[in-house]
Amino acid sequence: MFKTLSGRLSGVFDGLAKRAVLSEADVTEAMREVRLAMLDADVALPVVKDFVNKVREAAVGQEVLESISPGQAVAKIVNDALIEALGGTGVAPLHLGTALPAVIMMVGLQGSGKTTTSGKLALRLKLRERKKVLLASLDTQRPAAQLQLATLAEQAGVASLPIVAHQTPVEIACRALEVSRREGYSVLILDTAGRLSIDTALMEEIRQIRDATNPVETLLVVDAMTGQDAVNTAKSFNEAVGVTGVVMSRMDGDSRGGAALSMKAITGASIKFVGVGEKLDALDEFYPERVAGRILGLGDIAGLVEKAADKLDHEESERLAHRMMAGKFDLNDYAAQIRQINRLGSISGILGMLPGMGKVKEALEEKNLDTSILKRQQAIISSMTKAERRTPSMIKASRKKRIAAGSGTTVQDVNILLKQFEMMSTMMKRLSRFGMEGLIRQGMSAFMAHKAGQDPSKGSPFR
Ligand SMILES: Nc1nc2c(ncn2[C@@H]2O[C@H](COP(=O)(O)OP(=O)(O)O)[C@@H](O)[C@H]2O)c(=O)[nH]1
Ligand SMILES: [Mg+2]
Known part of the structure; x- marks a missing residue:
């Protein structure tokens, strides 16, 4: 998801970030590239126009x-504009109302x-x-x-x-409603025909x-892989029956992602969930901040922390x-992280969440190397002294040779590892400058609640 868009946008901003002075013409030029990148990613034209105009207006102000x-x-x-296009800060809750059943x-295409x-x-x-749910298929x-x-x-x-x-x-729907009332179901989900x-x-x-x-909710399910068609579908359904929320399915595929950026503008309804696989537990809440962060190559630390809460060593x-939050990340932590990643098994999903690791992930996927690289990196770090791990900048030529020999790798391998670590540190600094600490903390608090064994429904997106 968002791979190309993300690559192109990060390119534009890396270019801008390097310059001490910006003119209005620079902003205009950058916005031209943003516009092309978004159109290529299948974002609907009116959405792109509106987006670029808003950003341009805000960006050419004197303070900026x-x-x-x-x-x-x-x-x-x-x-900020991406977050807004994706539906604004925070998850859009699923409303269950007060009537029983909810x-x-x-709705959606076949x-x-x-x-x-x-x-x-x-x-x-x-x-x-803890809802008592009844499922009813109206697909005849x-x-x-x-x-x-x-x-x-x-x-x-x-x-x-x-x-x-x-x-x-309609007869099935009425029967489902009767059964729900009679047998005390609190939620009735109607699966219509496409x-x-x-x-x-x-x-x-x-x-x-x-x-x-x-x-109380009319959820439109659209396939993220269908690009511009998803936008047209959403428009027609919304005009005909009114949509209160969107579910984007197949977000696990490598669609260009533009539909996700268009939904809110086209339907006025937010994306409430995303489907990320065929299994029954492959449904995630949709966090606009995190998705925007991913698009801009900032990684998804909050998402990572949550996954960690589910599957990893909690204290670690x-x-x-x-x-990460304190900007104190060193090679010891990097090694610890590699251990954690190994525990998770599937590494590419996790790598995509780490700042600066997007490119590494691509390289891994291209070469299909998977965990062997990580094992090698772990070996390299194990061959370093404590001081070297704490202050990687002291690792110069002779130390590199020793480390390479000790770990059965080459100086080039050591260089690659150091380069990667440096990239990660830079991204983390950049991340904190984006004022995303709040986001990280948000992820942390979900994690703490989980850890303390508190009610997991606390702070849930359902109301
Ligand atoms: N990879 C992936 N496949 C999905 C996802 N959601 C649905 N599918 C698959 O898409 C196909 C059609 O889904 P189905 O629910 O029958 O669609 P319907 O016709 O709208 O009811 C099935 O093979 C599903 O397993 C998703 O989020 N990711
Ligand atoms: Mg069906």
């Missing part, structure tokens, strides 16, 4: 151009991921919100669709509406279901996050 580091100031403006209607997302959402509500278009949902419900350990042949979608393309019959069917069940993760 005459500030000490104008390049950084402009990048900060772009960061009806959530899933194959967009509605049925899978219905199952994921049911599991999430059951586990995190495809013969196996109702069975597909029933199977997912079984896997998730939630109930699904018994299948009755020959009922219309079509291959937008048509009036589909929209009419969804309107009827909506009128019969009065959903806490210590590392603290040191």
Whole structure:
């Protein structure tokens, strides 16, 4: 996701950041590149225009151009504008309202991921919100669709509406509502039928279901891989039935990501969740700040800290996050981090979250090297003295030779490691200058709550 966009935007801002003085013409030129990069990433044209105008207006102000580091100031403006385009600070909560059951209607084209997302959402509500969920398939278009949902419900350990042949979608919806009331379900998720393309019959069917069940949320599921088409789909659905939230599925694929940047502007609704795989637990909340940070190559420290909370040595993760925040990260920490990464197994997802590691990740993926590089790096660091690990800058030629010999690697390998570490340190400094400490702390607090064994639903996105 966002790979090309991220690469191009970081390029633009690295260029700006190097210059002590910026003119209005420099900003205009940079904005021209931003515009092209966004269009290439499939962001909708009106969204791009609006974005570039806003940033330009804010950036050519005197305080910015005459500030000490104008390049950084402009990048900060772009960061803020990205966050806004992605829906603003914080997660957009799923509203469950007060009526029982809370009806959530899933809409979208065929194959967009509605049925899978219905199952994921049911599991999430059951586990995190302790809700009693009923799943109902209104898909009478495809013969196996109702069975597909029933199977997912079984896997998730939630109930699904018994299948009755020959009922219309509206009849099924009304039956689901009755069963929910009678049997005390607090949430009813309606999985509607899609079509291959937008048509009036589909929209009419969804309107009827909506009128019969009065959903508190109408979630549009769009496939992130469909680019500009996702934008058109969102527009049509929103105009026809009104959308209260968006779920972007297949964010695990390598789409160009533009659709995510367009959704809010096109529908007025925020992205509430993203699908990141086929399994039932592959549904994440959507944090605009973190995504903006990733697009600008700042990494996703908060996301990393949260993953760490789930899967890693808690004390160690806490210590590392603290040191990152304090800018005290040294080679010992780097080695500790490599150990943690090894524990996680899949490294490329984690590397993408670390500041400055995006390029390393690409290199790994290209060469398909995976963990062997990390093992080598660990060996190199083990061959260093304590002092060297604390102050890597003291590692000059003769020390490099000794370390290479000690670890069975070459001086070139040692150089690569040192270069990578330096890159990471620079990115971390840059990150703190972006004023993202708050973001890191936010991740930290989620982590602390987790660690202390407090109620995990505290601070949850559901209301
Ligand atoms: N990789 C990936 N696949 C997904 C995701 N969401 C759904 N799918 C897959 O997309 C296909 C179509 O999904 P489905 O839920 O049946 O779509 P529907 O027609 O809208 O109900 C299935 O094979 C799903 O496993 C996702 O977030 N990531
Ligand atoms: Mg389906």
